[in-house]
Amino acid sequence: MFNLITTDGKARRGVLRTAHGEIQTPFFMNVATSAAIKGGVSAPELAELKCQVMLCNTYHLHIRPTAPKEVEGRKRKATDLLTGDEVIAELGGLHAFANWKRPMLTDSGGFQVFSLSGLRKIKEEGVYFSSHLDGKKIFMGPEESMRIQHNLGADIVMAFDECIPSGQSREYVEESVKRTTRWLIRCQEELEQLGSSQQLFAINQGGVYGDIRIRHMQELAELNLPGYAIGGLAVGESKEDMFAVIESVMPYMPIDKPHYLMGVGTPSDIIEAVYRGIDMFDCVMPTRNARHGTIFTNEGIIHVTNERYSKDNKPLDENCSCPTCRDFSRAYIRHLFKSGEYLGGRLASIHNLYFYNELMEKIRTAIENNTYAEFRNEQSPKLATLI
Amino acid sequence: MFNLITTDGKARRGVLRTAHGEIQTPFFMNVATSAAIKGGVSAPELAELKCQVMLCNTYHLHIRPTAPKEVEGRKRKATDLLTGDEVIAELGGLHAFANWKRPMLTDSGGFQVFSLSGLRKIKEEGVYFSSHLDGKKIFMGPEESMRIQHNLGADIVMAFDECIPSGQSREYVEESVKRTTRWLIRCQEELEQLGSSQQLFAINQGGVYGDIRIRHMQELAELNLPGYAIGGLAVGESKEDMFAVIESVMPYMPIDKPHYLMGVGTPSDIIEAVYRGIDMFDCVMPTRNARHGTIFTNEGIIHVTNERYSKDNKPLDENCSCPTCRDFSRAYIRHLFKSGEYLGGRLASIHNLYFYNELMEKIRTAIENNTYAEFRNEQSPKLATLI
Numbered sequence: 001m002f003n004l005i006t007t008d009g010k011a012r013r014g015v016l017r018t019a020h021g022e023i024q025t026p027f028f029m030n031v032a033t034s035a036a037i038k039g040g041v042s043a044p045e046l047a048e049l050k051c052q053v054m055l056c057n058t059y060h061l062h063i064r065p066t067a068p069k070e071v072e073g074r075k076r077k078a079t080d081l082l083t084g085d086e087v088i089a090e091l092g093g094l095h096a097f098a099n100w101k102r103p104m105l106t107d108s109g110g111f112q113v114f115s116l117s118g119l120r121k122i123k124e125e126g127v128y129f130s131s132h133l134d135g136k137k138i139f140m141g142p143e144e145s146m147r148i149q150h151n152l153g154a155d156i157v158m159a160f161d162e163c164i165p166s167g168q169s170r171e172y173v174e175e176s177v178k179r180t181t182r183w184l185i186r187c188q189e190e191l192e193q194l195g196s197s198q199q200l201f202a203i204n205q206g207g208v209y210g211d212i213r214i215r216h217m218q219e220l221a222e223l224n225l226p227g228y229a230i231g232g233l234a235v236g237e238s239k240e241d242m243f244a245v246i247e248s249v250m251p252y253m254p255i256d257k258p259h260y261l262m263g264v265g266t267p268s269d270i271i272e273a274v275y276r277g278i279d280m281f282d283c284v285m286p287t288r289n290a291r292h293g294t295i296f297t298n299e300g301i302i303h304v305t306n307e308r309y310s311k312d313n314k315p316l317d318e319n320c321s322c323p324t325c326r327d328f329s330r331a332y333i334r335h336l337f338k339s340g341e342y343l344g345g346r347l348a349s350i351h352n353l354y355f356y357n358e359l360m361e362k363i364r365t366a367i368e369n370n371t372y373a374e375f376r377n378e379q380s381p382k383l384a385t386l387i
Numbered sequence: 388m389f390n391l392i393t394t395d396g397k398a399r400r401g402v403l404r405t406a407h408g409e410i411q412t413p414f415f416m417n418v419a420t421s422a423a424i425k426g427g428v429s430a431p432e433l434a435e436l437k438c439q440v441m442l443c444n445t446y447h448l449h450i451r452p453t454a455p456k457e458v459e460g461r462k463r464k465a466t467d468l469l470t471g472d473e474v475i476a477e478l479g480g481l482h483a484f485a486n487w488k489r490p491m492l493t494d495s496g497g498f499q500v501f502s503l504s505g506l507r508k509i510k511e512e513g514v515y516f517s518s519h520l521d522g523k524k525i526f527m528g529p530e531e532s533m534r535i536q537h538n539l540g541a542d543i544v545m546a547f548d549e550c551i552p553s554g555q556s557r558e559y560v561e562e563s564v565k566r567t568t569r570w571l572i573r574c575q576e577e578l579e580q581l582g583s584s585q586q587l588f589a590i591n592q593g594g595v596y597g598d599i600r601i602r603h604m605q606e607l608a609e610l611n612l613p614g615y616a617i618g619g620l621a622v623g624e625s626k627e628d629m630f631a632v633i634e635s636v637m638p639y640m641p642i643d644k645p646h647y648l649m650g651v652g653t654p655s656d657i658i659e660a661v662y663r664g665i666d667m668f669d670c671v672m673p674t675r676n677a678r679h680g681t682i683f684t685n686e687g688i689i690h691v692t693n694e695r696y697s698k699d700n701k702p703l704d705e706n707c708s709c710p711t712c713r714d715f716s717r718a719y720i721r722h723l724f725k726s727g728e729y730l731g732g733r734l735a736s737i738h739n740l741y742f743y744n745e746l747m748e749k750i751r752t753a754i755e756n757n758t759y760a761e762f763r764n765e766q767s768p769k770l771a772t773l774i
Contacts, residue, residue: 035722040427040729044714065722067697082698091700091718099714310454311469313478327431327486331478335422335452342427342729 001199001226002258006368010250010277013367016227016258018103018155018199020095025258026274026363028356029055029105029282034064035088035098039287039349040342043100049322049350050357053103055282056094058158059112061085062148063131063138085151093153105156105282107262108145108187110203111163111231122162124179142186150194157191158229159184161203166236173207177216180205184223201227201260208241210248217252228253229260229280234269243272250277267296267359268384274363275376286356290348293337296355300387302330304348309334322354359383388586388613389645393755397637397664400754403614403645405490405542405586407482412645413661413750415743416442416492416669421451422475422485426674426736427729430487436709436737437744440490442669443481445545446499448472449535450518450525472538480540492543492669494649495532495574497590498550498618509549511566529573537581544578545616546571548590553623560594564603567592571610588614588647595628597635604639615640616647616667621656630659637664654683654746655771661750662763673743677735680724683742687774689717691735696721709741746770 120129126141206213260280297317315325336344366375507516513528593600647667684704702712723731753762
């Protein structure tokens with residue numbers, strides 16, 4: 001399903017084929033957690049922003065949208081509800097629900113189970129936890145995650161893993177990754193059972209322990225899955241630790257499969273990770289920053305709410321052709337933020353998403369032209385600078 | 388500037404010419420208080436929703452966006468600020484600022500001065516009040532309102548009037564409307580002084596006192612202005628009182644000038660007012676209701692957040708061709724509201740604005756076809772029904 005077209009150093013240029021079309025790699029997935037981009041950008045609009053892949057969230061779409069469930073032989077209770085993924089399956093799947101026609105990936109819910117729910121109990125069978133919305137008790141294991149993701153119907157589904165918080169002991173991490181491997185095999189079996197043709201991606205864990213990471217990746221590689229992710233990074237460790245993990249694990253990631261770095265990151269992080277052999281990214285940063293007026297431009301980062309932009313008639317980024325930069329000034333967008341108008345966050349989100357998607361285009365071109373090292377040296381520090 | 392094309396009973400079909408193009412009447416103005424539609428819809432998008440005229444607010448755009456003001460001979464203080472309208476004038480005016488290329492109207496700020504500011508003192512020269520944002524003392528009279536509206540540069544500007552709250556004594560109302568006439572003359576003079584070619588519309592006041600309303604309208608008519616508005620309605624009086632005022636004043640509104648009913652209203656109100664000779668409307672209702680999930684459809688009103696829509700794959704309105712109804716289901720939009728996603732309010736706002744603008748189109752066609760009475764009888768009650 002994945003074909004490498006060319007390489008430039010460790011940087012890779014490829015094509016990933018899915019049921020909803022081809023993806024040019026490296027690429028950045030635009031995060032629509034609850035089947036919607038937080039800045040108020042719809043799926044058909046996202047397609048206009050050079051977005052190739054939408055990423056949605058298994059946990060969030062399991063707990064919402066619920067709907068009354070028909071019951072037989074007794075009166076329906078308020079708690080008789082279809083889960084979100086059951087509702088979405090009835091409505092024709094997540095592509096139809098959000099009106100997204102291109103490739104989609106759902107993460108497994110593992111990260112959210114561990115980050116959002118206060119009370120949880122990890123057992124061999126899976127995780128017992130409480131919904132962060134209403135405290136309702138939920139159990140999720142590999143089989144449940146696969147069934148939910150099968151209901152949602154994304155092209156790529158992620159294995160159910162334990163995302164280990166930073167700072168855990170070596171002993172804990174060793175036990176955890178072993179369980180994550182056992183869970184992965186159960187994911188594989190469940191998906192087969194469901195007759196699904198979705199592509200299952202494995203997730204490498206191991207904290208910042210290089211040897212555990214490597215051993216885990218070796219185990220995963222033996223399972224010959226359609227894709228391999230590095231998880232559990234960008235969770236509080238230093239950038240040096242993050243890149244050290246990528247470098248140590250990379251030689252063990254199957255060369256003929258896409259390499260996904262989960263939850264990363266800044267434009268500079270992405271450039272650096274591609275340089276080390278990563279093909280896929282996702283991050284809430286472009287939209288989250290946009291909603292606070294933090295804008296990525298080709299000259300560096302700006303805070304558009306700053307008073308210095310109050311009479312600035314220039315677009316957010318003078319070298320950008322996104323709909324926001326085509327139609328509106330910094331002064332207008334600053335005014336929207338200052339006036340509490342949602343339109344501000346929306347216009348900024350449109351720009352930041354376009355910026356990320358276009359950055360990936362530039363990255364692909366640089367690899368094709370065998371100029372990636374030069375591109376990295378020039379762009380990586382510049383894009384990280386506040387101007 | 389205004390030409391009547393045809394009439395059907397009291398209902399009128401006309402064309403209003405402005406510096407930014409022709410407006411087909413009757414029409415509904417889409418309210419962008421602070422130069423932005425509250426549901427996160429931009430001006431270029433509004434043009435796709437059959438919107439003919441954008442309405443912005445003098446008071447809100449006077450107090451924001453401010454910008455540092457250059458001062459000579461001393462250090463600049465934090466309070467040395469250009470007002471919002473001064474900033475917008477420097478940036479090329481409101482059309483350029485919001486990127487709206489069609490006709491625009493600004494209201495005078497009178498309504499906001501009276502409704503938003505807690506402390507105020509009405510004098511012959513104007514009104515002393517405090518900004519609802521930071522309590523800053525502001526004075527606004529007819530001249531100030533005209534200068535601000537001249538800075539903003541809308542095609543149509545509204546006279547500075549006192550919008551009398553409902554329930555005032557006959558004596559108070561009589562004095563107030565006399566002052567409003569004196570203020571109108573000062574508006575006219577100031578606009579001439581400024582060399583402005585903006586069209587100044589007079590505003591009729593008088594509460595629910597029919598005789599005061601009529602006498603005031605007679606005075607205003609003598610001034611031969613480009614347009615005439617009925618203000619001070621939809622401020623708490625009954626629908627019967629509102630329509631009674633329109634009916635009593637209508638015979639005195641110049642027949643060759645557009646008739647504007649300010650701040651009204653529901654689809655049914657609009658149909659009823661057109662039936663009585665009104666040509667122009669504005670109201671925050673389509674977007675305010677949209678943000679709470681209340682949707683206008685051709686079959687009546689729905690609350691899309693209702694559980695009954697949780698698995699409803701139909702569009703908001705099956706007989707609508709707006710971008711929202713083309714692309715999304717009730718179930719998806721309900722989910723967005725339930726998940727707190729801004730996209731819900733935006734999609735609902737797009738639909739409701741399109742619905743209003745299309746309703747005006749249908750009203751114009753019915754008048755052209757001499758079937759307005761029939762149209763009114765069928766649509767007016769139906770559109771007011773919660774289904």
